[in-house]
Amino acid sequence: MSATESHSPITSLICAEDARRESFVLDEKPADFLAAPSSEEECLQIIQQAHSNGIALVPWGGGTDIQQGNLLEARRWAALHTGQMNRLLEYSPPDMVVTVQSGMPLAELQKTLREQNQFLPFDPPCEDRTTLGGIVAANRQGLLRPGFGTPRDRLLGLRVAIGNKTMVKGGGKVVKNVAGYDLCKLFTGSFGTLGLITEVTFKTNPLPERQAHLLFSAPDTQRAATAALAVHTARFQPASLSIACHEGTYLYVGLIGSREATEWQEKAITDLLMEHGLQRSEAGWTDSDIRRYIVNHPSPVQVRMTVRPTETPDALKLLISLGASALCHVPTGILEAALPQETATAHPRDINGPIWRLQRSIPQGGHLVWTRLPPVLKAEIDVWGAPRADFALMRGIKRTLDPHRLFSPGRFIGRL
Numbered sequence: 001m002s003a004t005e006s007h008s009p010i011t012s013l014i015c016a017e018d019a020r021r022e023s024f025v026l027d028e029k030p031a032d033f034l035a036a037p038s039s040e041e042e043c044l045q046i047i048q049q050a051h052s053n054g055i056a057l058v059p060w061g062g063g064t065d066i067q068q069g070n071l072l073e074a075r076r077w078a079a080l081h082t083g084q085m086n087r088l089l090e091y092s093p094p095d096m097v098v099t100v101q102s103g104m105p106l107a108e109l110q111k112t113l114r115e116q117n118q119f120l121p122f123d124p125p126c127e128d129r130t131t132l133g134g135i136v137a138a139n140r141q142g143l144l145r146p147g148f149g150t151p152r153d154r155l156l157g158l159r160v161a162i163g164n165k166t167m168v169k170g171g172g173k174v175v176k177n178v179a180g181y182d183l184c185k186l187f188t189g190s191f192g193t194l195g196l197i198t199e200v201t202f203k204t205n206p207l208p209e210r211q212a213h214l215l216f217s218a219p220d221t222q223r224a225a226t227a228a229l230a231v232h233t234a235r236f237q238p239a240s241l242s243i244a245c246h247e248g249t250y251l252y253v254g255l256i257g258s259r260e261a262t263e264w265q266e267k268a269i270t271d272l273l274m275e276h277g278l279q280r281s282e283a284g285w286t287d288s289d290i291r292r293y294i295v296n297h298p299s300p301v302q303v304r305m306t307v308r309p310t311e312t313p314d315a316l317k318l319l320i321s322l323g324a325s326a327l328c329h330v331p332t333g334i335l336e337a338a339l340p341q342e343t344a345t346a347h348p349r350d351i352n353g354p355i356w357r358l359q360r361s362i363p364q365g366g367h368l369v370w371t372r373l374p375p376v377l378k379a380e381i382d383v384w385g386a387p388r389a390d391f392a393l394m395r396g397i398k399r400t401l402d403p404h405r406l407f408s409p410g411r412f413i414g415r416l
Contacts, residue, residue: 013037013046014055014078024060024079027071027375031058033078038085040198043161050078050406051165057406059192061103061131064124064295065138068371069191071378073410080196082133088112089199090173097156097173099201102133118204121148123287125295133197139189142291143254146331147239152188154202160187162195163402173201186397193412194401210262213287214253214270216278221320224249225313227276228330232309236269243312243328244290245320251278252290294327297338302372303358305335311363318361322354336371348380355381387414 014035015021021034033055037043050057056074060066060081082103090099093116100109106120107128113119123142124130130140135151136158148154157171170183187194218224224243228251231241240254253269255262270280285293294302307315312328315335319326324337339354346353355377362368370383387394391414398405398416410416 013042014049014053021079024063024081026058026066026077026079027378029072031079032076034081035078036081036084040159040161040167043080043196043198044165044167046078046080047161047163047165047406051163051404055406056409057196058408058411059133059137059196061134061137062105062126062129064126064130065134065140065191065371068138068369068383069408069411070383070415071375071410072408073415082131082196082198085133085198086131090201091116093118096204096206097201098204099157099173099199100132101199102136102197103131106130106132106135113204114207117207119207120154120202121205122151122154123291125292132200132202136188136197136200137190137192143240143242143252143287143329144256145329145334146241147237147254147256148205150188151202152185155184155188155200156203157201158184158187158197159199160195160197163404163406167198168195168401171201191408191412193408193416194398195407208256208258210255210257210259212255212262212266214255214266215281215284216251216253216273217281217284218243218249218251218278221245221249221316222313223277224251225316225328225330227251227273227278228328229309229312230272230276231269232331234268234272236265236272238265238269240287241330242290243316243326243330244285244293245316245327246293246325250281250285250290252285252287254287290327294325294336294338297325299325299338299341299343300372300374301339301341301343301377302370303337303339304369304371305337305358305362305366306368307333307335307363307366309333311366314363318358322357333366344374344377348377359385382413382415384413 014033016033018034021031024031035046056077057080060079085101085103087101121144123144124140139150141150159169238253239256242252244250255265319337323340326337328335343354346355348355
């Protein structure tokens with residue numbers, strides 16, 4: 001029985017006729033249905049209806065990271081869009097705590113916070129489209145991670161509609177509240193596989209007195225990586241420190257803080273980088289350009305590698321040897337890369353091919369995730385890599401919170 005034939009009185013919440021569903025495409029397959037709840041009550045009704053009609057649910061905010069994940073294991077699926085859940089629920093400027101519905105775009109919230117001289121130190125690639133729920137679900141951060149940590153570090157509380165048709169709550173709306181802290185960690189980075197995040201509470205930051213964005217050109221990636229590590233080990237503590245490789249090599253340094261501190265950092269870092277052979281550039285890419293660099297790349301094959309910061313020069317060298325466009329966040333050891341178009345037709349088991357070489361070149365303790373792959377390659381590869389020793393625990397959590405396997409079945413690690 002199809003969703004539109006269901007005897008449920010809330011059939012209209014999952015719609016097969018809505019023309020907008022053609023805009024929700026996952027691994028080249030448009031959504032069979034679209035559900036756009038405006039409240040938690042409607043979320044729970046949709047979960048009930050999806051269970052009754054055998055429809056998988058894929059939580060969908062701004063869609064900026066939606067293509068990351070294994071192939072969906074479902075005959076029919078609905079995009080569970082949070083676009084109508086976009087209200088500011090509570091904001092206490094003196095306490096620096098804000099609560100919003102999960103579908104609110106980050107850019108919209110930042111406007112409200114700036115009126116009180118505050119901000120959230122999140123800078124994902126597409127701030128105008130990225131939603132607060134999506135940021136938590138993907139634990140998505142941009143260039144500012146070295147200076148401010150990840151969204152999980154700022155998350156005080158959340159509410160989630162889960163697969164057994166109930167709401168769960170983690171954390172609270174005060175900074176010192178520790179109840180449910182593990183639940184916040186559990187759902188952060190779960191990529192919509194455990195439930196739909198409906199509400200999030202964050203600790204805000206005061207707006208800095210000054211922000212500076214410094215751009216340096218480097219003669220090659222090795223020189224750029226060595227110079228960046230020198231800045232990192234000198235403990236100048238920039239808010240961001242990233243290398244972009246495409247038709248040249250550039251080192252971007254972001255400074256945030258008081259005027260006195262950032263002016264001192266600017267001079268000291270510039271002197272050190274020039275000693276390493278880099279040149280200050282007054283014109284070129286902005287921080288927004290660098291942040292969107294890989295996300296906006298047309299390549300259908302993209303990867304994220306995590307290595308020790310000291311291993312970033314070798315990781316960059318490997319990526320460049322494969323013809324990749326790369327972005328390296330030096331202090332965290334995270335590299336993002338877009339491989340050449342022809343990689344999409346490479347056989348994953350070809351020992352001379354780029355996919356095999358990358359997967360076999362990760363140093364001990366490192367990790368690799370395929371953030372974008374064509375469906376034909378996803379059928380051969382677990383994009384998250386091999387499951388770890390704690391996979392049995394992850395599987396048990398999935399069974400407990402999503403017993404009917406409604407939420408994004410097959411898309412997470414080990415095809416959970």
